[in-house]
Structures are given as structure tokens and as C-alpha cells.
Amino acid sequence: MPKRLLPWMALCACATSYAAPQISTEKIQALAAQPYWIALGHYEHAKLGGWRSFVDDEDFFLSKEDGARHPDAELAATVEALYAPASLGDKHAQCVYPARTRWLRDQLQLDDLPKVECQEFRTWYNDINPHSAVLVFPAAYLNSPSSMFGHTLLRIDQQDVDSNNTALLSYALNFGAFIEGMDNSILYAWKGLMGGYPGLFALVPYREKLSEYSRLENRDLWEYRLNLTPEETGRMVEHVWELKQIRFKYFFFDENCSFRLLELLEIARSGIELTDDFPITAIPTDTVRAVKNAGLIDRVDYRPSRERELLARGAPLDHSEQRLARRLADDDSLLDSAEFKALPPDRQALVQDTAFRLVRYRATGQERDSNIASRSYNLLRAINRNPPPPMQIERPGQPEDGHQSRTWQLGLGSRDDQAFAEYGLRMAYHDLDDNAYGFPLGAQIEIGQLKLRQYESNQWQLQQLDLVTIRSLTPRNELLQPLSWQVSWGWERVMGKDSDDGHDTLVHHVNGGAGGSWKLTEDLQVFALGTARIENNQDFAATIAPALGFDGGLLWRNGLGNLTLEAKGDYFHNGEVRRSLNFGQQVELGRNLGLRLSAQREFSQFASPINEVMLELRWYHY
Known part of the structure; x- marks a missing residue:
């Protein structure tokens, strides 16, 4: 019997009000070698043999000394912790590790676990109310070192998101570098390459991420509806709770946003292998392609950026009309000018709508300005009096293709x-x-x-x-x-x-x-x-x-x-x-x-x- 397991085996034999079952060393080692337990611990094969976890935070492990490198020690420690007194409440292992609890209960038939309320976890989980998931790909943005290859995040949807068109009320699950201070772009790129930043998961309202990527950075968004069942989505969200404030090393090219999300999808659907294909780099478009090749995508939706919408609206205009739209965006009094009124009504509609979109594009990321607000209001009134035809935006080629x-x-x-x-x-x-x-x-x-x-x-x-x-x-x-x-x-x-x-x-x-x-x-x-x-x-x-x-x-x-x-x-x-x-x-x-x-x-x-x-x-x- 390995010496690192002796303390846990001894504790299992102690009589408590909820006695942990005595599990053989062979059984523990066999369970710890299961791909799903390896995924729950974010383990990979170490270069010199054995295992190591991608997690760079001792708070994640119950076996403080061995958990990061020995999946079997962490499993034994988890089983023991599940039988701790229910009076621990929200600090109980069942509350802190709901995904581990679910899997170990199923694998070991742990029907005699203490009954713990886990109020904090239940409130958090019910607020998210996970039913389905969407993989979101904001297109490449060359002016940001961390985004020049694109980015991926997950959207967690409720059951009625499509029927009620409530995607903006969903939550976005994002993994990114945690930056303290004001590092410049060069230092940011260097530290990102060298693993100088910790990486954290964050769950925020989707509308905030949508604003950040499609508005602030003017990036197209691709939304890949995943065919995960509600149960699979729920398992993934349970594991996200286990990773709250847990730190990983963050590297731009491999252990990045896309690689971490692939790990979560492996938690959601047992048996799929996505991360094995990315031993050196994990470029976001390649990871999206891997998800597609694994048969996880049901449909693809496209959200054009504000910049693309502006260019599409201005495309039918000739050069003189585009110049007029640009001048109109600077001076809305030109709505009463002879030059503007000389245009046919259908051309006026296109010019003023283009000018309005240009005003809003320029105002992106700026503090509210009364002059800009006034121009926007006057242009919007003119648009309501003479609305343009529906805008047709040509859908570009999908990044993963x-x-x-x-x-x-x-x-x-x-x-x-x-x-x-x-x-x-x-x-x-x-x-x-x-x-x-x-x-x-x-x-x-x-x-x-x-x-x-x-x-x-x-x-x-x-x-x-x-x-x-x-x-x-x-x-x-x-x-x-x-x-x-x-x-x-x-x-x-x-x-x-x-x-x-x-x-x-x-x-x-x-x-x-x-x-x-x-x-x-x-x-x-x-x-x-x-x-x-x-x-x-x-x-x-x-x-x-x-x-x-x-x-x-x-x-x-x-x-x-x-x-x-x-x-x-x-x-x-x-x-x-x-x-x-x-x-x-x-x-x-x-x-x-x-x-x-x-x-x-x-x-x-x-x-x-x-x-x-x-x-x-x-x-x-x-």
C-alpha cells in the first residue's frame, strides 16, 4: 500500500456518526485513473512520469501535499471529506465540490452520505438555472495582444432562452488572465507568453461580454449552439463552482481561454477527448474546429460588429453620399441643408441612417457627451420619419472553416x-x-x-x-x-x-x-x-x-x-x-x-x- 494513502485509510476506519466506507487501495487507484476523475482534477501526464495538475492553487486540493500530483490521494481525501459532519454547512466538501460528489456517489454507491443543505451553492446554481450552452467566438482583434487570434467563451442559457429571446439575460463563462496594475501592451504580451499571469474563471452577465467584444472592440461574434443535454450542462456548471477563485497558470498559446473551455466540455460530456489534440498550442479557431469535429455543434448564429453594420449600411452610397454622411455625423444641422434635401427620399434615408451609425460608432467606449447625444437624438428622429429599408449584411466565412x-x-x-x-x-x-x-x-x-x-x-x-x-x-x-x-x-x-x-x-x-x-x-x-x-x-x-x-x-x-x-x-x-x-x-x-x-x-x-x-x-x- 502506498504510504501517502495510509493516513486516509486509517481515518476511514475510525468510527464516526457517518463512517466513511473502507475502500481498497486497488479500487481507489482504479477510480483515480478514470478519465472523468482526471478531468475533474485537470491532471495531465507529467513530463518525467506520473501526473501533474494544471491547477496552480493549493486551495483546490483536499490532499494538500499530494493532491496536485497524485489523483488517487486526492480521491481518497475527497471520499473522507464527504463524510464530515453536516454541521460544516456551506464549507462541507459536498458543497464545495458538487461535481466530485455527484460522480463519486454514482461510482461508489455512496447512499449514506450526510444530508447537507449547501445553501450558497443552491442559490448560485438556481440563479444561473443552466439548461443549455453556446460556444462564443469573438473574431480576431489585432490591436490587442491577447485577442489577435480570437477568443472563446461559453454562454450558459436557461430553458426558455430561444422562445423568449432572452440570450442577453444569460451568463457568460470566461477564462482569462488576472492582471493587477496597469501593465503596458509589451509587458502584457511578454508575461502572457511566459505564464506570468494567473488565470481565473469568471461568470458574468452575457450582455456585458457582448458589449465588450462587439461594441467596444468592434468584433464579429460567432455563436455555436452546443447539443449538450440539461444534465450535461448542469454537470459543467457544478464544476465551475468548484473552480471559483481557483488559479491556473495562464499562457497565450496553450493553457489559455480555449484550452480551459475544452476541459469543461470534457466534464460536461463524459467520454469525449478534446484537449489531447493540443499538446503545444491551442489557437481558438482550432479549438472551435475540434468542438465541431466532435459533433457538439447544433447550429451557428452570427452577430456582426457595429463596424460591419456601419460599412454594410454605407455600402450602397456613392462617394459623395458617404462624404455627406460623414459631415452629417459631425453636424446634424445639415439635415436642413439644400444639399441633403436635394437627394431623393430613399437616398436621404440611407445617408441619415449611415450618419447615425457613424456617430454611435465613434462614441463607443467614450463617456457620455451632451453634443453627441443631441446629434444622435436628432438623427434618430429623422430616421423615424423616413426609415431606411432593412439592412442586408453578407455573412462572412466561418472562422473554423x-x-x-x-x-x-x-x-x-x-x-x-x-x-x-x-x-x-x-x-x-x-x-x-x-x-x-x-x-x-x-x-x-x-x-x-x-x-x-x-x-x-x-x-x-x-x-x-x-x-x-x-x-x-x-x-x-x-x-x-x-x-x-x-x-x-x-x-x-x-x-x-x-x-x-x-x-x-x-x-x-x-x-x-x-x-x-x-x-x-x-x-x-x-x-x-x-x-x-x-x-x-x-x-x-x-x-x-x-x-x-x-x-x-x-x-x-x-x-x-x-x-x-x-x-x-x-x-x-x-x-x-x-x-x-x-x-x-x-x-x-x-x-x-x-x-x-x-x-x-x-x-x-x-x-x-x-x-x-x-x-x-x-x-x-x-
């Missing part, structure tokens, strides 16, 4: 007169040439891009290692004028003093830029950004060399796939000038398979211009 997040790459090419093979792996998850279905327009988010190159002389070299590359090229228009921006950090090969001999220089760099993007047609977009770069280059005398430059080009969605044409330049403080022209065309062979042709011409004062061309097969796989 886009390509998978990890990418393997195999390329063959030539750099001047040298042939090479290139082998690449990108951990996550999308660039501008990839299949854009289900992804935000003009968005590029790459984490962990590694490229190794093998030249025909069997010379191997690290060609590129990008730790992070983010580009947001949202197009500007008459109504909205967002800033386009980009940032990247990593190592790459650039032309150097030995480039004429076929040896480029590996440099460490950090660069970024800002500017604008514009749509010329529905499928053609151009962009122009000013850039800044800091580089560590062994060919330079200084350890750190700064540069200013430009980055511009076009994006074209065509019948084959996506095409990019880009011109870049860097003008260093030490006099070095580096420029390049880049072309890329991806042919979409399938959702998760692409063939990409790329060509590049590079210019540098160090060497003669160099031409490179490559054909690359890209396999998107998780």
Missing part, C-alpha cells in the same frame, strides 16, 4: 546561379498570401516562422527565424480611416559583403511601420507605410544600426488565390541603402494545401543585385 494554423513548407528555388531546397515550419498561423477564407481582411499574424535552406553544395544555413510578424492592412474609406501598421522581430538573411560569393549575412532585427491601405476594387487593395528598423549586423561597425524606410504594394484576390506585389526600402544611419521587389502568388489546391510561386530582386551597396525565385508547397496542418 479556414485553413489550419500550423504550416509545413517545402520549396525548391534558385538564388542567382545557386539551386537550393528550403524547409519551413510556421507554428501559427496566417499571412497575406494564404487562403483568406475565414480570416480578417488584410491581416497577417505569424508566430514562430522557421526556414532552413540547403544549397546544392550541401551547405545548410538558417535562412529565417521570425518570432512574431503582425500586419494589419485594413482599408480606409470615406466613413472609416483606420491606421495600417506592422511589426516584426526575429532573424533573417540580408545581402552583405560576401553576397557576391553566395554568402548572405544573418542579422537580428526589430522593425515596424504605419500608414494606410485603400481598396481600388472589391478584390484589389494597395497599401503604403513608412517604416523604421533596428538591426544587429556583423557587417556594420556599430552594434545597433537604425534605419528609416518605406513599404508599399498591392494585394489582389484572383481566380487562383492571392497575389502580393511589394516594394521595400531601408535607409540606414550609416549610409547603407537596401531595397527589394517581391512577388508572390499562391495557388489554392485545397483548404489546407497551397502552391506558392515567389520571386525577389534585392539591391544593396555591398553587392550586385541578386535575383531569387522559388516554388513552394505549403501544407496547413495542426
